[in-house]
Amino acid sequence: MKNKIKSVKGTYDLLPSEIYKWQEVENKLRSIFSLYNFLEIRTPIFEKSKLFSRSVGEFTDIVNKEMYSFLDKGKESLTLRPELTASVVRSYIEHNFQQISSIHKIWYYGPLFRQEKPQAGRYRQFYQFGSEIFGSAYPESDVELIDLAYTIYTKLGLKNWTLYINTLGKKENRNKYIEILKESLFPYKDKMCANCKNRFDKNILRLFDCKNSNCKKIMNEYAPLIIDHLSNDEKDYFEEVKSLLDQLNINYEIDPTMVRGLDYYTNMIFEIRSENLGSQDALCGGGRYNNLVEDLGGKFTPAVGFAAGMERLMIAMEKENLFKNESEELDIYIAIMNKNVRNKAMQIVKEIRNNGHSVDMDLQRRSVKAMMREANKKRAKYSIVIGENELQSGEVNIKTMESGKAKTVKIDKINDFLSV
Ligand code: AMP
Numbered sequence: 001m002k003n004k005i006k007s008v009k010g011t012y013d014l015l016p017s018e019i020y021k022w023q024e025v026e027n028k029l030r031s032i033f034s035l036y037n038f039l040e041i042r043t044p045i046f047e048k049s050k051l052f053s054r055s056v057g058e059f060t061d062i063v064n065k066e067m068y069s070f071l072d073k074g075k076e077s078l079t080l081r082p083e084l085t086a087s088v089v090r091s092y093i094e095h096n097f098q099q100i101s102s103i104h105k106i107w108y109y110g111p112l113f114r115q116e117k118p119q120a121g122r123y124r125q126f127y128q129f130g131s132e133i134f135g136s137a138y139p140e141s142d143v144e145l146i147d148l149a150y151t152i153y154t155k156l157g158l159k160n161w162t163l164y165i166n167t168l169g170k171k172e173n174r175n176k177y178i179e180i181l182k183e184s185l186f187p188y189k190d191k192m193c194a195n196c197k198n199r200f201d202k203n204i205l206r207l208f209d210c211k212n213s214n215c216k217k218i219m220n221e222y223a224p225l226i227i228d229h230l231s232n233d234e235k236d237y238f239e240e241v242k243s244l245l246d247q248l249n250i251n252y253e254i255d256p257t258m259v260r261g262l263d264y265y266t267n268m269i270f271e272i273r274s275e276n277l278g279s280q281d282a283l284c285g286g287g288r289y290n291n292l293v294e295d296l297g298g299k300f301t302p303a304v305g306f307a308a309g310m311e312r313l314m315i316a317m318e319k320e321n322l323f324k325n326e327s328e329e330l331d332i333y334i335a336i337m338n339k340n341v342r343n344k345a346m347q348i349v350k351e352i353r354n355n356g357h358s359v360d361m362d363l364q365r366r367s368v369k370a371m372m373r374e375a376n377k378k379r380a381k382y383s384i385v386i387g388e389n390e391l392q393s394g395e396v397n398i399k400t401m402e403s404g405k406a407k408t409v410k411i412d413k414i415n416d417f418l419s420v
Contacts, residue, residue, distance in 0.1 A: 010116070010124025021314065021323045025156065026109070029129055032155060036148050038107040038131050043087040045111070049077040055086040055292055057263025059202035066114040080113035083262070085289070085305055086296070088132055093298035103135035121280030121312045130286070132305035134293070139240040142268045142288060143248065145304050146241075149272060149284055150250050156313070157322050160275040161283060164255040165245075167238045167268050168205075169230050171291060174266075177229040178204055188218045205259040211279075225256045234267065241268050264289040270306070276319045277312055284308030326379070331357040331418060332398075333375035335368050337387035345386040348411060355415040375401060382418070 007013060014022060033040070049069050056062050068080040081087055088106060091097075097104050109129040116122055131148060133141045146163070153161055168174055181204055189200055193212040200207070208219060230238070245252055252270075260269050269287030277283075286306025293301035317323065332352065336345040345361075352359045360378055362371045368385055375383040384396045390411070397406040398417060409417045 008124065010118035010122075012123065021317075022310070024323070025310070025313065025317070028156060029109070029152065032148070032152050033107045033131065035151075036105070036144070038105040038148070041088055041091060041106045041108050042110065043081075043084070043091050043108070046078045046080050047087055047090065049079040051086050051090055051296070052079055052082060055089065055264055055296055056083060057203075059199075060261055060263055061206075062114060062261065066116055068113045068115060082112055082114045084108050084110070084112065084128060084130060084307060085132060085264075085292070088305075089292055089296050089298070089303075092134060092301075093293060093296060097134065098299055098301060101135075103133070105131065105133050107131040119280065121277055121309075121315060123311060127310035128307045129310065130284075130305060130307035132303055134301050134303045136304075137290065137302035139237060139244055139268075142241050142304050143244040143250075145286065145306060146245065146252075146270055147248055147250060149270075149286070149306050149308065152308070153272060153283065153313075156317065157320070158274070158313075158316055159320060161272055161316070162275070163250065163252040163270060163272050164258055165241070165252050165268065165270045166255050166258040167227065167230065167234060167241075168259065168265050168287070169226060169234045170266050173229070173231055173234060174226065177224075177226050180224055180229065181205075184222050184224055185218070188222060192218065206261065208257045208259050209261070219257070223257075227254075227256045237267055260285055260287060264292045264295070266290045268304070272308075274312065274316045276316045280312065282309070283312050283316065330360055330378045330380040332359050332382045332384065333371070333378060333380035334359060334361045335371035335375070335383065335385040336361060337368060337385060340388055341386050341391055344391055348386065348414070352414060352418065355419070357415070357418045384414070 049067070052067060053063050058064070062082045067082050069077055072078055088108060092104070107130065109127070111125050111127050113125055115124055118124060131145065133145055150163060169177065182200070185200070185204070185207070189197060192200070192207075192215050193210065196207050196210050196212070196215050207215065208223070210216065210219070255271070258269060258271060260271070265287040267288040267290070269285070271285040272283045273281045274283050275281070284306055286304070288302070288304040290302040293299070293303060334345060334349055336342055349359050349361055360380070362374065372383065380401055383399050383401055386396060390396045394411050395408050396411055396414065398409050398414070399406045407417070
C-alpha cells in the first residue's frame with residue numbers, strides 16, 4: 001500500500017455525517033441577516049498582501065507572523081485572506097459603493113487562513129461570518145450591529161455567553177494614551193515576558209492580552225486604563241452606546257482592559273465570549289473603524305463591523321446539546337431486483353426525483369435483503385421493491401418503514417402518494 005497523505009496541520013474535514021449541523025446554523029444566520037436587512041457579499045479567497053499590512057496593521061500578530069503569503073508567477077505577493085473586513089472595504093472602494101448609496105449593510109461568510117498554533121478552537125483554516133455597516137457615524141449603528149450579533153447567539157439557543165464592551169477612543173487620543181501607557185510601564189519592562197518586551201514599542205496595547213501571571217500582575221497594578229483618558233466627545237459617544245443597549249435590554253459588561261488585536265478600531269469595541277470554550281473563548285468580536293476606508297484609498301466613511309468564528313460556535317452549541325442527533329430523512333428508497341428491470345426502475349427513480357421527492361437506490365447490485373438494510377440505515381420514510389411482477393402489473397407495494405405496513409399503489413401514482 002502506498003503512503004497515505006494526511007490533511008494539513010490545523011485544518012479539518014467537515015464530514016457528510018456532520019455537515020447538516022453547519023447547514024442548520026448557516027440557514028438560521030442567513031435568515032437573521034435578512035431580518036436586519038443586511039445583504040451578502042463574496043470576495044476572493046486571496047488578495048494582494050499589502051491590503052492586509054495596510055489595514056490590519058504591520059505590527060499585529062496576524063500580519064507579522066500568521067499570514068499565508070506567496071509570490072505568484074508575476075512575482076506579486078498575494079495572501080490567503082486572514083480576515084474579511086479588509087477585503088470588504090477593498091471591494092466597497094473598488095465598486096464605488098458610496099456613490100450607490102450613503103449607507104450599506106453587508107454580511108459575509110467564508111474560510112480564512114492564519115498560521116497560528118493549532119489548539120482546541122483555533123485552526124489554520126477556519127470559517128467566519130460577520131457584517132459591516134458603512135456610512136453611519138452614530139451610536140445607533142454600533143448598537144444595531146451589537147444587537148445583530150446578540151440576536152444571532154440568542155436565536156441559536158446558546159446560553160452560556162457574555163457580551164463585553166469597551167472603547168479605544170479616536171486614533172489621536174489613543175496615541176496620547178499609548179505614550180502615557182509606555183511611560184507608566186517602562187520601569188517594569190525588564191520584568192515582563194519576552195513577548196511583551198517585543199510588543200512594548202510596536203503594539204503595547206496587546207500587553208493587556210498577555211496570559212503570563214507576572215505580566216498580568218504588572219498590568220493590573222501599573223497600567224492606566226484608556227477609559228480614564230477619554231475626551232468628553234468619546235465619553236459621550238460611549239454613554240450613548242450604553243444607554244441604547246440598556247433600552248434594548250441587551251445585557252453587557254464593560255471590560256476596560258479589552259483592546260482587540262487589530263489596529264484599525266476607533267471608539268467602541270466589543271466581544272462575545274462563551275463560558276464553555278476554555279482559553280479560546282471569543283465567539284465574536286468587532287467595533288468601529290472610522291478611518292479604514294480612507295486609509296485604503298477611499299473617501300472618508302465611518303464604519304462598524306464584527307466577525308464571528310463558526311468552529312467555536314459549533315463547539316459551544318455541541319456542548320449545550322443544541323443539535324438533534326440526526327441528518328435529514330430520505331423520502332423513499334427503491335430496491336431494484338435485477339438487470340431485467342433496471343432500465344425501467346431507474347426511469348421511475350428519475351420521475352420521482354423530478355417531482356421533488358428525495359430518492360436513493362442501490363448502486364452495488366446487492367441482494368434485496370441488503371438493500372432493505374440500507375433503506376433503514378438511510379432513514380427512508382418509504383421503500384419499494386421493483387421486480388418483473390411489479391412492472392407487469394404496473395403496481396408496487398409502498399412500505400412505510402416505521403410501521404412496516406405496505407400499500408399497493410399504481411406506478412404512475414407513486415408521486416401522488418408521496419405528495420399527500
Ligand atoms: P478576529 O478576526 O481575530 O477578531 O476573530 C474573530 C472571531 O473569529 C474570534 O472571536 C473567533 O471566534 C474566530 N477566530 C479567530 N481566529 C481563529 C482561529 N485561528 N481558529 C478558529 N476561529 C478563530
